[in-house]
Amino acid sequence: MVIVMKPGSPEEMIQRIERKMVSLGCEVHRSQGENYCILGLVGDTTGVDRSQIEANEYVDKLLSVQHPFKLVSKHFHPQDTVIEVDGLKIGAGHMVVMAGPCSVESEEQLMTIARAVKEAGANMLRGGAFKPRTSPYSFQGMEEEGLKLLKQAKEETGMPIVTEVMGQDTFDLVEEYADVLQIGARNMQNFSLLKRCGKSNRPILLKRGLSATIEELLMSAEYILANGNPNVILCERGIRTFETYTRNTLDLSAVPMIKELSHLPIIIDPSHATGRWSMVEPLSKAAVAVGADGLMIEVHHQPERAFSDGGQSLKPQKFARLMKSIEELVALRNVACK
Ligand code: PEP
Ligand code: MN
Numbered sequence: 001m002v003i004v005m006k007p008g009s010p011e012e013m014i015q016r017i018e019r020k021m022v023s024l025g026c027e028v029h030r031s032q033g034e035n036y037c038i039l040g041l042v043g044d045t046t047g048v049d050r051s052q053i054e055a056n057e058y059v060d061k062l063l064s065v066q067h068p069f070k071l072v073s074k075h076f077h078p079q080d081t082v083i084e085v086d087g088l089k090i091g092a093g094h095m096v097v098m099a100g101p102c103s104v105e106s107e108e109q110l111m112t113i114a115r116a117v118k119e120a121g122a123n124m125l126r127g128g129a130f131k132p133r134t135s136p137y138s139f140q141g142m143e144e145e146g147l148k149l150l151k152q153a154k155e156e157t158g159m160p161i162v163t164e165v166m167g168q169d170t171f172d173l174v175e176e177y178a179d180v181l182q183i184g185a186r187n188m189q190n191f192s193l194l195k196r197c198g199k200s201n202r203p204i205l206l207k208r209g210l211s212a213t214i215e216e217l218l219m220s221a222e223y224i225l226a227n228g229n230p231n232v233i234l235c236e237r238g239i240r241t242f243e244t245y246t247r248n249t250l251d252l253s254a255v256p257m258i259k260e261l262s263h264l265p266i267i268i269d270p271s272h273a274t275g276r277w278s279m280v281e282p283l284s285k286a287a288v289a290v291g292a293d294g295l296m297i298e299v300h301h302q303p304e305r306a307f308s309d310g311g312q313s314l315k316p317q318k319f320a321r322l323m324k325s326i327e328e329l330v331a332l333r334n335v336a337c338k
Contacts, residue, residue, distance in 0.1 A: 001048065002063040002075050003039040009058040014039070017056065024048055029070075031077045040065075040076035042226075067261065069218045071225035072232070077263045083203050083231045085179050086160045088123055090203075090233055091265035095330045096294035098162050098267075099319060100126040102309035103139060104146035112301050114153040116316035121323045125150065125159040126296060130166045130174065131308060132184050139307040143170075147177040154179075162205055162296075171196050178202060185209050185237055185272070188220050198227020205296075207235040207269070210248070214257055221264060234258060234266040235296060238273030247275025247312070250283055255290045267294035271312045277303065280314055281322045288329045297322070 003021075005014055014037055018028045021039070024047040029040040041048070053059055065075050080092035090096050099122040104110050114125050129146025131139065142149070150161045160179035165171055166187065174181060180203045187193055188209035197204045204224055208217045221232045236255065238248025250273035258266045268287035270280045284295050300306045300313035314322065 001041045001045045002065055003041070003053060004060045004063065005037040005039070006058050006060045007035050009037060013056075013058050017053070017059075021048065029076060031079070033079055036078070038076065038078065040070060040073075042070050067218075068215070069222040069262075071230075072218050072221045072262045072264055074261060074263050079263060081230065081263045081265060083233060083265060085124070085203060088160065090267075091293050093291070093293065093334070095288065095326075096123045096267070097323065097326075098122065098124040098126045098294065098296045099299050101128075101300050101306065102271075102298050102313065103128045103131050103307050104142050104149050105307050107149055107152070109301070110149045110153050111156070113299055113316070114157050114159065116301065117299055117319060118157040118159055120316065120320035121327070122159065122319075124162055124180070125153055125157065126162050126182075126298075127153075128164050128308075130164055130170060132164070132166055132186050133308070144173060147174065151177050165193075168193060168196055171200075175200055175202055180205050180233070183207060185212075188212055188217065191223060194220055194223035195227045197224045198229045200229055203231035203233060204229060205233045205235055205267075207237050208239065208251075208254070211240050214254055214261070217254075218258070218262060221262075232264050233294075234262075234264050235269055236266065236273070236292075237269035237296075246273070246279065248273050250274065250286075252283075252286055252290050255287070255292050259291060265293040267296055268292045269296040271296070271298040271309070271314075275309075275312045277312055277314050277318070280312065281318070281325065284322055284326055285329055288326050288333060291333075295326070 021028050027042040031038040082091040099117040104127040129141050131141035162180040163178045164182040164184050165174040182205040185207045224232050238250045241249040270283035298313040299319045303310040303313040
């Protein structure tokens with residue numbers, strides 16, 4: 001349930017309603033804009049007498065939230081969330097590009113790619129040190145050594161780091177190095193891991209599960225917010241369909257749908273969505289056009305030698321071309337949004 005207060009309601013009255021709701025067993029989340037104040041109620045609202053609240057002269061209206069998610073819902077928080085990472089803004093239409101290799105493989109590999117993507121205009125560096133692989137015999141990542149290399153790349157290029165945390169056992173370690181913690185598609189419904197993310201002071205990049213609905217993605221984000229961390233970036237990275245030419249099917253409709261339902265930023269990962277480097281640029285353009293808040297793109301200087309996901313990785317020169325082509329679209333989009 002959401003209580004919308006009338007503009008200019010006295011603070012004392014708002015607090016009185018908040019106290020009343022807490023005494024009835026609800027948790028109250030206030031969202032304060034310039035011209036509005038909204039009180040979102042979470043928990044058991046069966047004890048709340050609607051007509052009593054509606055009788056208050058400062059209450060504009062009462063809304064019932066039909067969705068199972070609350071804190072991530074736009075009803076609770078009408079303003080888009082903007083997350084700051086080292087001064088970089090993510091959300092509300094600010095366009096961020098996170099680029100880098102699928103896996104950190106060596107100092108030479110990471111530094112070469114980091115310098116190239118920085119030069120081309122990327123804002124953040126991605127790279128996996130702990131890798132979720134389908135086969136236990138595939139490369140599993142450089143682990144802490146990889147995290148140290150990411151830190152070194154950040155020190156040289158200034159780009160903040162986004163890297164995956166795969167489990168509770170390595171959470172504290174990854175948290176120490178990463179600026180943004182990535183929860184991979186396979187872990188989207190690892191609820192104990194999501195609860196741990198809620199206790200973190202790092203923003204979380206939550207990737208959509210392989211066969212997860214938009215509602216399931218938002219419910220997973222709800223876990224993180226409900227456990228105390230408001231800084232979640234959603235990521236559409238393709239879903240399983242009957243199509244086999246592409247690795248997954250990019251659900252572009254997730255962007256405007258999520259923008260309607262939630263205030264959280266949503267970015268697109270066209271690399272994992274398609275599994276094909278040749279499709280990364282056209283779908284990046286589509287992502288910008290459809291209103292995504294950012295892109296996550298895999299880049300490798302020697303994709304044929306990559307330890308993972310070489311087939312979907314762009315060479316630095318192609319990445320630079322992509323950056324140029326989306327720059328023009330972003331400028332157009334910003335004009336159109338004014
Ligand atoms: C990744 O970004 O490296 C990755 C493994 O992605 P996903 O979890 O979307 O498959
Ligand atoms: Mn990958």
